[in-house]
Amino acid sequence: MTGESLTTEVEEALAKVIDPETGLSIMRMNLIHDLEVNSGGAVNLVFRPSSPLCPMAYALGGAIKKGISSLNGVSSVRIRVENFNRADHLESILNADKTGGGTG
C-alpha cells in the first residue's frame, strides 16, 4: 500500500469518528491537525478537543486510536493532545501501545 493511499484510509477512518455532542465528524470539526503517515505505516497526529474541558475527549481519543490502529498497513499510532486540561494523562493512555488505550 502506498503512503498516499494509507493516508487517505486514515483520513476516512477519522471521518467516521463522530462527536456525539455535535453529531459531526471530528474531521469536519477540525479536531485533527498535523496528520502524518510515513512510508513504514507510522501515523502521527495532533488531537485538539473542542474545549479544554471537553467531556468527550477520552472517548474520542480512544475512538481515534482504535479506528486508525485497526487499518492494515498501520504500524504505530502516536497522538499528541493539545488544548485539553488533562492532555498529558490522555496522551499517556493513548500512546501506551498500538491498539490499546482510551475509553471509546
Place this chain on the structure above:
Amino acid sequence: MKEIVIISGKGGTGKTSLTGCFGLLAEGNVMADCDVDAADLHLLAHPEVWHEEEFSGGVRAAIDPELCTQCGACVEACRFNAITTDFQVDPIACEGCAVCHYVCPVEAVELHEPLCGHWFMSETRFGPMVHAALLPGEENSGRLVALVRNQAKVLAQERNKDLILVDGAPGVGCPVISSVTGADHVLVVTEPSMSGLHDMERAVQLVRGFHIPVSIIINKHDINPEIGGQIEALADSLGIKVLGRIAYDPSVVKELVHGRCVVENGETPAAEDIRRIWKRIQETILT
C-alpha cells in the same frame, strides 16, 4: 484567535443589541449566534445563508401499531406520561429516555432521531456568521450551541480571522454552559433592576466556576442609580471589572426596529458609550 462570549443572566438586558454593535465595530470577525432557543442576531446581521443543515438531537420513541399488543408495559414504565391511552407516543412529552423501548416484550417501540432544528453559515454585514434555530418546543440546545461554536471556530481558522464574537444564551442553564466553556473571555451584560442584579450574580458565578475571565457591562445604567451602585459594589467585592456603562437612550430601540445597530446612528449617548467600551475591550482583552 480569541473567542469572546456575551451573556446576560437575565434576558432582555441588551445582550444581542450590544453583540451586533461589537460585530460592526470589530470589522470582519466571525459571529456565532448561540442563543439558539430564541435566535435574533440575524435581525441585525441580515445574513445571506450559503450553507444550511438539519440538526437532530436525542431520540424519540415511536410505537409500531402492527406489533403492539397493548399490554401496557410502556405506559406503566414511562415517567413522563408520554404514551397515550391508544398507545401512541406524545412527541412533546417524550423525553427520549428509551425505557419503553427496553420494557416492550414484543419490540414494538422504535427509537428515532427527530429533526430538532437547523443551523446555517452565512455572510453578513458583520462578517461570516454561524447561527441556528431550534424548532418550537425542541430541546438539546446545549448540543446545538456546541456545534455552532465549533463551526464558527472552523470558519475563523479557514478565513484567518482573529476574533469570534459569540452571542450566548440568557440564563445559567445548559445552553449557557455550552456557550462559555473554553472561551477566552465572557462579558456579562446586565441592567440596574433587581432581577438584573440577581441574574448577573448567578451568571458570574457560573463563568467563574469554569475559571474563565469575566467582565461586566451595565446597560441603561442611569434608570436606577441605586441598583446600579449595588451592581458596581458587587462587582468590586468579587474583583470583577466593570468594563463600562451604557446610558438609557431611546435611539437604541429606534434603530433596532429598522434592523440597525445604535452605533450606526452617529453620536447618540448609547453609541458613544458602546464605542468607548469596545475600545476598552480592544485595549484590555484583545491585546
